[in-house]
Amino acid sequence: MSINVLLRMNSYCLIEKVGFGIVERIVVTGYGVLAPGAHNRHTFREILEQGICTQEIVDNRGPGGSSIVAGLVHDESINLCKKKYKRYPKSSLMAMVAAEEAIRMAHIKESHLQELSVIIGSSGGALNEIEELAPRGEEYRTYPMHGLAIADAHTISSAVAVYLGAKGQVYTITTGCTSSIDSIQLAMALLQTKQTNRCVVGGTDSTLGRWSSYGFFKIRAVAGNTEIENTGIPFSKNSNGFVLAEGAGMLVLERESDALHRGASIYGVIDKVGSNNNATGLLLSNPSEKAMILALKDTLGDSSPDFISSQALGLSVNDDIERKTYHALFDRTMKITSIKGTIGHTFGATGALQTISALQSIEHGFIPPTLKTDTYGFEDMGIVTQPIYQPINRVAITTHGLGGNNSCLLVSKYSKKTDSK
Structure with a gap:
């Protein structure tokens, strides 16, 4: 039977004694966002608090050239060196931008990168880029050198690790729409068992190609040639399907004692x-x-x-x-x-x-x-x-x-x- 005991750790924080193990609170010290209509955490708060719908109509994305309603992250929001990262999938680029904002907010220093782990969830990986490259795969001469890397979903997390200079453990979680919550769960386990000291964790997806939209049309989950207000309506029997969107959200997670020891601001606790x-x-x-x-x-x-x-x-x-x-x-x-x-x-x-x-x-x-x-x-x-x-x-x-x-x-x-x- 589990017993809760309050103890002092480094004169700072609460830890729980559960069974025979010691479990310390896992806290958030930074986060970053790239989402439709939001190129950072500040604009994300604005659209949420002010109730601004950022969805738009995208032409020629459904069957027969029909339009769909979607949430887009436009290229100008991805402020990276395009030449250096031009072969990376959009999902990776978005994750890089969001992760950079998260570690900047958390004041992660270069000395912390040696022990920084990266865990990212994604449902579609580089599905759009795979779709675009598929016709070129029919002939060896036109097959791109980066084709194999694009097909590997782990490119997402490894790309973020390279971009940040993170030298800790790197994992990619592909459990569909629960991927980023499942990534947080893995990060908590690694932190609580002291297999890592801090994690950049979250999710990213950019799956707005025809393969994705056609698939959801087939199962009647997405509507074509409709207005923004008629689709993707949460909690309404009048909703005509859902709205496909792309985006990335990244958080920095640490043990409470480590965050306090380095004087970091703490923005919340991941309880369970x-x-x-x-x-x-x-x-x-x-x-x-x-x-x-x-x-x-x-x-x-x-x-x-x-x-x-x-x-x-x-x-x-x-x-x-x-x-x-x-x-x-x-x-x-x-x-x-x-x-x-x-x-x-x-x-x-x-x-x-x-x-x-x-x-x-x-x-x-x-x-x-x-x-x-x-x-x-x-x-x-x-x-x-x-x-x-x-x-x-x-x-x-x-x-x-x-x-x-x-x-x-x-x-x-x-x-x-x-x-x-």
Whole structure:
């Protein structure tokens, strides 16, 4: 049976004694963002707090030359040396930009890079570039030298490690839409077992090519030739599919004692990640909420969040799972929001971006609104449709997707603990 004991470590921080192991709190000391309409963490906060939908119509991306609604990161937001990195996939470039902002915010010095690990989640990897290069693969003479590297999903994390000069462990997690939350879970395990001292962790995806859009058209998850306000509507039976988007969100995670020892600012605590799988088949979403309930319940423990940052993206099956989960665990006053009406669904980056959004809510005291929704069919929920300003101490985050993964995260406001018995 687990026992909680409050101890002093280096005269600074709280550690928990759970069973026979010592578990120290994992804190966030920096983060970076590249998302539709947001080229850094400051503009990300602006669009969330002010309720600005950054989606746009992209022509000739669907079948028969049809248009789709999408969330784009434009090339001018990626301020890197184009000559040096011109062969890198966009997902890697976005991750580099977001990671650079994160380590700058965390004041990571060159001396820290030797022990800096990189863990990045991605659903599609370099799918767009693979699609573009595929015709050239028919003939050896035209096959590009970097073709093999592009096809390797681990290029994403290794590219970020090279760009930053990080010399620690480097991993790439490809578990679909839960990838970045799963990356955070791995980072926590490595930090708590002292296999690494600090991590740049998060997610990135750029999957807006025809292969991706055609696939979602086939399963009727994306609509063509429609207006922005008619698709990707979280928590509404009137939503006509979801909005594909690209983006990257990166965080710097450290043990509390290490962060305090080097005088770093702490922006939040990653309390817990809970994860499981529905064991569903290819391209299927299990309509049952049972696994998600277990994942979120495991994540929360005895805690109650101030609000939930939901996975809801405008797909009936997904959003219904969210509704049933919340009804099972909370009363109907629980505040719920989704940032998918603002930027769209960023696949493997979504959990990291939701986590960063939650950290900004904690720091600045607001709940971002769920844009575009009329709440039709979800009237029995506490969906936030206008910004709410109040103190925020704790936020729960939910993610799930094709293949059956369910991953939830609890992030809380940081406060230095004192000795207690």
